[in-house]
Amino acid sequence: MTASTRALRRATGFGPVLIALALFWLALIIGAPLATVVAEAWSKGSEAFFNIFKQPDALAAIRLTIIVAAIAVPLNAAFGLAAGWSIAKFEFRGKALLLALIDLPLSISPVISGLVWVLVFGARGWFGPILDVAGVKIIFALPGIVLGTILVTVSLIAREIIPLMAEQGSDEELAATTLGAGGWTVFRRVTLPNVRWALLHGVLLCNARAMGEFGAVSVLSGHIRGLTETLPLHVEALYNDYDFVGAFAAASLLAGLAVVTLIAKSALERVGAPRSTT
Amino acid sequence: MTLTIDRIYKQFGRYPALTGVSLEAKDGEFLTLLGPSGSGKTTLLRVLAGLETPDHGCVFLDGVDFLALSARERRIGLVFQQYALFRHMTVAKNIAFGLDVRPRHQRPAHATIKARVDELLSLTQIEGLGGRYPAQLSGGQRQRVAVARALAVEPRLLLLDEPFGALDTKVRKELRGELRRIHDTTGVTTILVTHDQDEAMALADRVVLMNQGRIEQIGTPAELDAAPASPFVFEFLGGCNRLPCEVGGGVARFEGFAAPLVESIPTKDGYGVALFRPADTRLDLGANAAGLPVRIVDIRGRGALRTIECQTLGGLRLTAELTEQAAAAFEAGQRAKLTARRAVIDAQDAARPDASATVEKLASTTSNAVRR
Amino acid sequence: MVALAPSLGTILDVRRRAAWREPSALPGFRGAFAFTLVYAGLIILLPLAALVARPWEHSPADLVHGILQPRTLAALRLSFVAALAAAVVNTAAGLVIAWVLNRYDFPGRRVVDALVDLPFALPTAVAGIALATLYGPNGWIGSLLAPLGVKVAFTPLGVFVALLAVGLPFVVRAVQPVLEDLDTALEEAAQTLGANTLQTFARVILPALSPALLTGFSLAFARGAGEYGSVIFIAGNMPGVSEIGPLVIVTRLEAYDYAGAAAVGLTMLAISLAVLIATNWAQVRLARRGAP
Known part of the structure; x- marks a missing residue:
């Protein structure tokens, strides 16, 4: 997250003590759980580990997870870009309120993010009876899982894009306009390239959170194996069935996704940082 | 391209930025809008560029109602104070942008665009920098790119907003002469905003001295010097x-x-x-x-x-x-x-x-x- | 000569737009703004409106009664107290980690820096089962602690331990940019004026970091109070003892007690927002004091 330009000191005095302390803490809090996932997944050998990819329920869970992310992430990306364009490039009243609204989901418990959709679309929800008559199923089905995931991740891309667009101002866009470019051209050829790294950064985070979402999806899914179970829910189900190797094998897939996300993210920060600072 | 500005009024909230500004620029003329900060000179420039809409008044360019056109349709060249170069595009791409974004049937051929870019690179004396990114240029070079980009669309009007503000004194003097030379070569009607009276007097055919949203005096540098119309003009033009x-x-x-x-x-x-x-x-x-x-x-x-x-x-x-x-x-x-x-x-x-x-x-x- | 007469369009077009937004030469506001509003309205506002409206649908007494049940109160208390304790520890740990990452060079610094974000990216369920195993009776750490008589898994202490990982990146990432911008000349100036390391830290660096620390603290707290996935596996979920607030919501939903679930959800959200707003206010004041 930080592209450090300052000359770093060799550790002296308190330095080594602080470094040791920091590394010990990180190893305990972050390293140990990650190592546990890997160790448990491989505890019964590779055959037990790869067994997970042969179970239809697990494959269905992987597929559903990908489908949910494939719907939620592009929608949230479109939202982030639209919000960035209108909030950062224009002046209007109520902007602070809109920004607060966009930030709000970050401070909501994932379980509440699931709950609210049940209150709206559940069997006894506001629109439950109408949906029942129409034969549309939202809760305990794909649409509900998608809605919960979107609500949990809606702020992530917008928060990456809005501050950057605001910092860049709108002079480049105005320059493009006076040179005869239309609105869509200005967006595509000037605005979008200027925020592409932030967009990608946001998409990475959003995707990781969407694929790993548990609390909201847990409330909305109905836990039907092979049908409405995403990969994180499948991990829970296997764990509760005392299939620890299976649970940790599935978990290590998700952990792998998280690690890949982090690697891509820090690579992106190194690529994107130099030009965005000029 | 004769530019006629007729009784322009513009208010920001309670603050009157322009109060009845009228002015005429002859074809090929180099005008400077001179005045202290808050005098309305930048607002007037932005009105001409289409970035601000006046509350009252008219602007005509060769008899065409300019205010009815959007910024996009006006075909003016605008040089921003901080240049607003597209940071993710090379110098050549920056200069070609105005031609590149034309609708397909109006867009010149690739070779034509390239030739035009080369021509502008040499006019602004930055040959060889076409492949660089704005971040790799000095302040003076950036300004040259901004001018070249504005000229690429063969603008009916070249507008410059404090184009020397971000440069140090030595580069400023050098580029001043450059700009006048480019104007004389292209013959485009040019309006430049500045708060520096030396700059205004050195560059302009006529200086428009503004104060508190009004025009105090319009005249050649010699006229302003010899016959200041008001104490403000007299005082603003020298210690x-x-x-x-x-x-x-x-x-x-x-x-x-x-x-x-x-x-x-x-x-x-x-x-x-x-x-x-x-x-x-x-x-x-x-x-x-x-x-x-x-x-x-x-x-x-x-x-x-x-x-x-x-x-x-x-x-x-x-x-x-x-x-x-x-x-x-x-x-x-x-x-x-x-x-x-x-x-x-x-x-x-x-x-x-x-x-x-x-x-x-x-x-x-x-x-x-x-x-x- | 026709042209010199101002066209009617020009005169009438002046400021026809609404006063709530400043005119701009850039196009596309209408479309982008409309999409933003509709999306935010449907995705954020509509469901939250349900959360605010539904607890009252039977009677306000029901709401109060639903919250005041001992089991619910105990769960809410556990969630918020554990989140508070974890946020305090995280503020200290996050400060040290941010400091080490920004000030010292050591092998693997970049890897460690990237690893701090793992709790952001790691699915909570994965963290949950890992922690439950790690601190369980047979786990690497659990088996070390058992002889000492310390039980972490399936106790309230487990909730606290789980939240330590959840909140850490919030503090580190809040502090790092400020630390990055903090001029080393400040420290050097303090030292030339005769301050020792501890004085320099306490009187120059800490005040400059305090708004960021407060931000990190409040984010870690809000996130921790609502945490579900990484907690339920290690908590043991014993009603009244190690059951957390979000689990009460899930339980009530499973019993189709929408109003009851909404009541607990609304209460939790209200407490979290109150803490966020209070710390935000304090942070603005701190920042203003520290402004040059």
């Missing part, structure tokens, strides 16, 4: 001596001494402040010479000019600027008579209580003054 005075019967009295040199300035009777340039100030050692008695305090300077600090009997400091030869006759501590070749009386300033109080005080303490 001034300020001397409180009382005008009565066509004569201005400084500290009770009547000074003949300002008789020619017609103004109402009352208190005012006389403004005159150090360069227009004369000193005379003769005991019977006319003028305001002063004591020479200090003589400074090097080269051909000398600055002589004087003090009136009332304690006011005045400055005279003399050639080296003329100054040789004076030394610090001498008494002399001070006259001004040319002065403007600002009657408005006298409305300030402190100014008129000073005048009254000065007048009373010099009761033994010699009157004509």
